Amino acid sequence: MRALDRKLLRDVGKMKGQMLAVGLVMACGLAMMIMARSLILSLDTTRVHYYEEHRFADVFCDLKRAPNSLRERLERIPSVAAVDTRVKGSVRMDLPGLAEPADGTILSLPEDRPMQMNLLYLRAGRYPEPGKAREVLMGEAFADAHGFRPGDTVEVILRGGKETLEIVGIALSPEYVFETRPGQALPDNKRFGVFWMNERDLAAAYDLDGAFNSVVIDVAPGADTAPVMAELDRLLEPYGGLIAFDRHDHPSAKELDDEIAILNGLSVAFPIVFLGIATFMTSAVLARVIRLQREQIAQLKAFGYSGAQIGSHYVKFALVIVAIGLVAGGLGGAKLGATIVHLYHKFFRFPELTLHLDYGAIGLAFAISSAASFLGVIGAVRQAVRLPPAEAMRPEPPAEFKPSFLERLGVQNFFSPSMRMALRNLERKPWQAFFTTLGLALAVGIPIVPGAMRDGISFLLDFQWTQAQRQDATVSLIEPSSAPAFDSLRHLPGVIHAEPFRSVPVRLRYGHRSHRLAITGVPPGTLLNRALDAQGRPLSIPRNGLLISKKLAEMLGAHPGDALEMEVQEGRRPVHTAPLAGLITDYSGLQAYMDIDALRRLMQEGSTVSGAHVSVDRNRWVEFLDAVKEVPRIGGVSVTAALQESFRKTTADSINLIQSIYFTFSIIVAFGVVYNSARIALSERGRDLATLRVVGFTNREVAGVLIGELLMLTLVAIPVGLWIGGQLANFIVVSASTETVRLPLVLTQKSYATAVLIVLLSSSFSFYVVSRRIKHLDLLEVLKARE
Secondary structure, X not given: OOHHHHHHHHHXXXXXXXXXXXXXXXXXXXXXXXXXXXXXXXXXXXXXXXXXXXXXXXXXXXXXXXXXXXXXXXXXXXXXXXXXXXXXXXXXXXXXXXXXXXXXXXXXXXXXXXXXXXXXXXXXXXXXXXXXXXXXXXXXXXXHHHOOOOOOEEEEEEOOEEEEEEEEEEEEOHHHOEOOOOOOOOOOOOXXXXXXXXXXXXXXXXXXXXXXXXXXXXXXXXXXXXXXXXXXXXXXXXXXXXXXXEHHHOHHHHHHHHHHHHHHHHHHHHHHHHHHHHHHHHHHHHHHHHHHOHHHHHHHHHOOOXXXXXXXXXXXXXHHHHHHHHHHHHHHHHHHHHHHHHHHOOOEOOOOOOOOOOHHHHHHHHHHHHHHHHHHHHHHHHHHHHOOHHHHHOOOOOOOOOOOHHXXXXXXXXXXXXXXXXXXXXXXXXXXXXXXXXXXXXXXXXXXXXXXXXXXXXXXXXXXXXXXXXXXXXXXXXXXXXXXXXXXXXXXXXXXEEEEEEEEEEEEEEOOEEEEXXXXXXXXXXXOEOOEOOOOOEOOOOOOOEEEEHHHHHHHOOOOOOEEEXXXXXXXXXXXXXXXXXXXXXXXXXXXXXXHHHHHHXXXXXOOEEEEXXXXXXXXXXXXXXXXHXXXXXXXXXXXXHHHHHHHHOHHHHHHHHHHHHHHHXXXXXXXXXXXXXXXXXXXXXXXXXXXXXXXXXXXXXXXXXXXXXXXXXXXXXXXXXXXXXXXXHHHHHHOOOOOEOOOOOOOHHHHHHHHHHHHHHHHHHHHHHHHHHHOOOHHHHOOOOO
């Protein structure tokens, strides 16, 4: 081992506390980057392999009814590689142990031809036998939620008729990786499931013998889906076709895209902050080492070591920090990634989803952290290389001390001698004070982010499911029906108040941007499912115009007063234009509201309803649910409390896990920054502090000089850090905003107080460590002449 390397090991051993503090701060940023990039690789690799192997379709379209003979014409559409037609319907279930009715989607399995797309993965059991009635496959998410296994039976209502179905297998489909009820953004595996049944039996149940009501298409490699969808729309229009859509608008595929987009943002935002702090800390540590080793540098040059050798020696200090950060960050990133992959099993159903470490990200982490460290030390290394031996052999020139600015104002009597010394030293080294304050401000700001996430979840739960959605349940009909259908819902047992709604699927377009969703027509003055503004105030439903989610307006690039085009996807598929009357504040899914009578006029229909929002007497809740199960025309019941609970167990759990990770990292950063600043200050001022001890200052007074400096910097950093934390929280919230869930930015006194408390506790502990070291200073050693 070379002499310089042995010196490096000795120096690192003496500075192990500071090196570890900087390395851990760097590790936090690298762990976040490695975790996020590995999750992206895991989801994307698994998705691509699953989609390809099981032939996930490219284009989808539902319709009323078309003869099977039309399939040959669809196969002749240019750029179409394969076509599968099928029967698709909805089912309701009365399950033991579940008070409210569950519902699901049921799809047909072809018996006279091979299935070409959306091939199933059989997790357990077998496929239904051709010609064998009442055998079904059940989706894994629903089966796991209720403990169903092959051989079990389930009671369902198929288009008004009760049937007992035998579960012969548990299956997964690329079409339902994210398994959620149509029109809803959040999964509810307890109350919604997917089934597959032989085509003949399902067609007979839905009166579709020799016909189909759903089609999926595989487009030739490299071909554009737009002309295929346009021709498909034209051909299916006479058969009640809804507007076709591709993978970009598919609910399950879109949810995966959103998750990967969020991870991309997280893989950049937090590593930048943490690595920026680590860069500052590395620079401060190495600058301090070089100032203390002036004589050693001179001696090394006198013994013939070149500037390049000495420079590379000090660069290795930074590489030691990088090694600590990379090892700890790599292990931490892998552990956190594995934890989140396990959590993903609640959301995304793949045949297998395991963590694939992104070794490219580890290499990138090494390169970025090395570059950040190099930027931090380049100034100090240049100083060491350029230092002439003769000058280095002399002690540093004594600092020029003079009365501080406050003393010159004549207010020195308000400060103790220790405090005046601290003020003079801060004024003598303004840049060092500035960067120390900046590091402390970042340490204050980072804990605000997890606090904002925690408070945002609490606010969302109250806003979305207490203030906006005040109904106890939403009852949906299988098919839109006339006014008597609403009357029957209004007179269900226990119903206190009911409000009708009409839901119409549309493609909402503004300029070249468009989005598929359902416009909900509601009566003016609605009390249950309310449209609210940012302050939680109800918005009046306009007589002519639309209220849409603020997020949807951002996606479309539209503003109040703009004219939106509504391309209706059912019936005669009319195209209408309506002004954007206002923006809704909501945090789950995307909504568009319109006056129910205005929507009916556009559709040229009477008092048609799609369902009703109802409030129910809690004492008659069970009676209400029992009655709902007996009404054949009801397609599904969405219970508000169940949606809220589903959010708590899925989305909120994942956000809380991320929040816990951020909170832990914020504590590490806060302590690392404060401790490192205190140790650097102590090492630089050791001779001055020992001199004060010799001339009669007590340990408390001497510690007060150093602690006073750090305390003043901390107090200055706190308000700056609170502002930085608010901006960082806003950036994270915006980058994590998706169609499914959008966290509100909620900055409370609790979050601010927690951030300040973390820094103050870290400061107190660091001050304690520094005070103990001052108390045990070796006065003779520190005061030895250096000449």
